[in-house]
Amino acid sequence: MxxxxxxxxxxxxxxxxxxxxxxxxxxxxxxxxxSLDILTALRWTMFGDHRDPATSPVVVVAIDGETYETPPFKGSPTQTWTREIGRVLGSIAEGGAKVIGFDVIFPSSIEQSEIPFGDVSFGSRVRGFDRDYLIALRKLSDSGKLVLGEILSNDHPDRPDRAQQLAVKNNIRALNVHTDPDNVIRRMPLSFSIEGQPVPAMAVELAARSLGVKPEAGPTGITSLSGYAVPGAVPNTLTLNFRGMGHDVPAYSFADLRACAEKGDTDFFRRAFDGKIVLLGSILNFEDRKLTSMHLGRGYDGGPAARCALPAPASAAKQARSAVAGVFVHATAVRNLIEHDAVxxxxxxxxxxxxxxxxxxxxxxxxxxxxxxxxxxxxxxxxxxxxxxxxxxxxxxxxxxxxxxxxxxxxxxxxxxxxxxxxDREERFLRKSFAFYLAPEVIDGMVASGKMPVLGGEMRNITMFFSDLSGFSSIAEKMTPAELVALMNDYLSAMTDIIESHGGYVDKYIGDSIVAMFGAPAVDPDHAQHAVAAALQCRDRLDELNDSHPAFRGRGLAHRIGLNSGEAVVGNIGSRRRFNYTVMSDTVNLASRLEGANKYFGTVIMASEATVNQSRSAYVWRELDMVRVQGRDEPIRVYEPLAEKSQQTQEQGIRAATYAKALACWRARDFAKAAELFESAGGDDPPCRYFAKRARIMATNPPAADWTPVNTLEGK
Known part of the structure; x- marks a missing residue:
């Protein structure tokens, strides 16, 4: 962070x-x-709607595809349906419906047809055809149970024909909806201004008549209905709550109801419509389809409704669709008002x-x-x-x-x-600049703190890594400065890449020497194991460079590596004006001495007992000797890593076992036997040859009785 x-x-x-x-x-x-569309879809997906459509206060009587395919309507123009519509409306009213609203408009009458039929117009031939229908409208209107619909428009208003207007007097309300700029209906108008006076919209009028009250407009412009203040983000609108995605409003087929009225089943009409608000509308695949807040979750053209006289058609199951029949928009608005459930x-x-x-x-x-x-x-x-x-x-x-x-x-x-x-421009510059000098963890700490580095350190258990090229001075004498720099850059880059890939941090370069630490700055509980892995890979990498790299070929470069684990102080060490992130302790000094001790045994890697103990399980080791290095009185056991445990060869195992037996004979003062064993395993093994020579000397000139098997190394 x-x-x-x-x-x-x-x-x-x-x-x-x-x-x-x-x-x-x-x-x-x-x-x-x-947001409304997404919330509507997510709510339906997560919670659904567990309400029974039968409890809906509003129902729909649908002039649907079944109606168009059922006699006597099949093949007949809709203007000829008015008598049957009047009969069904009468049965619905007698069944106890509170109020009936029209979401369909019959703007003309068949009686008005001027098409010639013989020597007179067709309209005059059927004069009186709509009489029963108009009487039914008048009766229902006078009882306050009927509201016809109209579309308000300055250009092309759509109203019922003049005879129907006279029959229902003033019981006509607007069906206009509120369409957002993206052509989606999410809200419904509550009222319209007609001749300077506010007139309730169809849905508000139906809800008000059902409740037996009149809508009221408060001083703040909020419409109230029977104490319910209708919420609306857009003035004079209701935000529709499609809680049941249209499935919560039962839809009765007009064809089935017409057959039911023909059958005289008044009980069915009472069960279906008693106390309900009824909307008459069309449900067709090609007419009056509306995009609403349900379009993402897909809505339904009504829920299941009981049948009375006709069997349900095979395609009666309702499918979810993006656009729903417009009548369900008004039905939803009515239900929201009645149940106080607008959004x-x-x-x-x-x-x-x-x-x-x-x-x-x-x-x-x-x-x-x-x-x-x-x-x-x-x-x-x-x-x-x-x-x-x-x-x-x-x-x-x-x-x-x-x-x-x-x-x-x-x-x-x-x-x-x-x-x-x-x-972060300054931070990137700082990271890029200091990445050549400091470990990434140190830079991260500086950036995170926002403070300049200060003197100080902390105790850490770490593993030190010292390496040095052997015989480098004599090789350098034979090279030009440019060649020498190029060679060293390639060598140090290769070794540094290996060290850092195992989690190590290069503290400094001293000529051809590398000083690195594992376990700091980044905490690494397996620092000893990673240091040994890096040392083995560095050993192998130099062999590859000697064989394949043009600058190395023929020079026979060799290096020595010393490893030691223990407590050390790591941190910013130096003067108050200039300091380095480095490490100090006897652990560091001993690692340096072990690097130099390799030249006595002819080994490439030498590690202390502390490093072996912390990484023993991962590698095969052989104990080289007990030595006393310069600057320390206490002798230590030193070891050489042979290979990872999974990669040990049979030859390595035999040689290590022979060396261990010979070393035991040496420490038991059986120098002749020790020399014999060391020589048998000598060959191309420098430590065996080194010990064999010492054992022959000791066999010829046995040491004093107080001799101890500790090899005191005189040089660094």
Missing amino acids: RRIGKRDIVAAILIALFTGAAFTSPPFQRLQGL TELPFPLRTILTIVFAAIIAAAACLLAPTGAAITWLGLAVAYAAVAVGTFAHAIALPLTEPVLAGLTALAMMIGYRFVIA
Whole structure:
């Protein structure tokens, strides 16, 4: 986690304010509607709707495909259906319906037809055809149980024909809907101004008549119905709550009801319509389809309704569709009013504040964390917020969803861009500059603290790595300075890459020598094992360079490596004006002595007993000797790593066992036997040859009685 400054805080605040205000501004108003669509789909997916359609206060009588295919309607123009419509409406009213609303408009009558039929018009031939229908309309209208629909328009108004208007007097209400700029219906108008007076919309009129009250407009412009203040983010509208995705409103086929009336089954009409608000409308695949808030989750053209006289057609099962029949938009509005279940949207100030807060959290995360971590934070917060929003929407309260999520994503991108261009430019320069001198962990600590390095250190258990090229001076004499530098750069680069790949940190280069540590700055509990692995790979890598690299070929370069583990002080050590991140302790000195001790035994790698103990399980070792190095009185056991346990060869195992037996004879003062064993395993093994020579000398000139098997090394 990076350290943030005042400039970062100001940038995060400004980005949050900008993105929050931008995504709730009028140019992005469609996002508010998209939030409703997504919430509607998610709520349906997560919770569904467990209400029984039979409990719905509103039902639909559908002039549907079945009606068009059923006699006597099949093949007949709809203007000839009016008598049957009047009969069915009468049966519905007698069954106890509270009020009936028309979502269909018959703008003309068959009686008005001027098509010639013989020597007169067809209309005059059927004069009186609509009489029964008009009488039914008048009767229902006078009882307050009927409301016809109309479409208000300055250009092309759509109204029932003149005879129907006279029959129902003033019982005509507008069916106009509120369509958003993206052609989706999410809200319904509550009233319309007609001749300067507010007139309730169809849905409000039906709900009011069902409740036996009149809608009231308060001083703030909020419409109330029987004490229910209708919420609306857009003035004079109701935000539709499609809780049941249209499936919660039963739809009765008009053809079945006509047959039921023909049969005289008054009990069915009482069971189906008693106390209900009835909407007569069309449900057709090609007419009056509306995109609503259900279009993402896909809605239904009504729920299952009981049948009376006709068997259900084979295709009666209702399929989910993006666009639903328009009558269910009005039915949903009526149900929302009756059940006080319209959606409450947050007002503009609250939506803006919530969006800004969301963006601010993401901007802060993008300021503190790496881009990947900030992106994960945005995703996690978006999912959590969406879950809260869906849970709230289950209670008909719509929190903004797309605005905060998109504002947060934009704030994330802007904050990352700000960091890349401005805030982190200095940090990148610092990392790039100091990467050549310090370990990445040290640089991370400097950047995270935001402070200059200070003197001081801490005790760590580490493994020191010392290496040095043997006979380098004589080789250097035969090379030009440019050749020497190129050779050393290739050698040191190869060795450093290996050391760092195993988690080591190169402390310094001293000529052709490398001083490195494992276990600091980064904490590494397996530092000894990693140091041994690096030493073995460095040994093999130099052999490869000697064989294949043009600058090395023919020079026979060899190096010695010393390893020692123990406690040491690591940290910033030096003067108050100039210091290095380095290490100090006797652990370091002993590793240096072990590097030099290799030349006595002819070995490449020598490790102390402490390093062996911390990494023994991973490697095959052989004990070389008990030695006393210069500058230390206490003798130590020294070891040579032969190979990883899984890679040990049979020859290595035999040689190590022979060497161990010979060393035991040496320590038991059986020098002749020791010399014999060392010589048998000698061959190309320098330690065996070294000990065989010493054993022959000791066999010829036995040491004093107080002799101890400790090899005191005189040089470094």
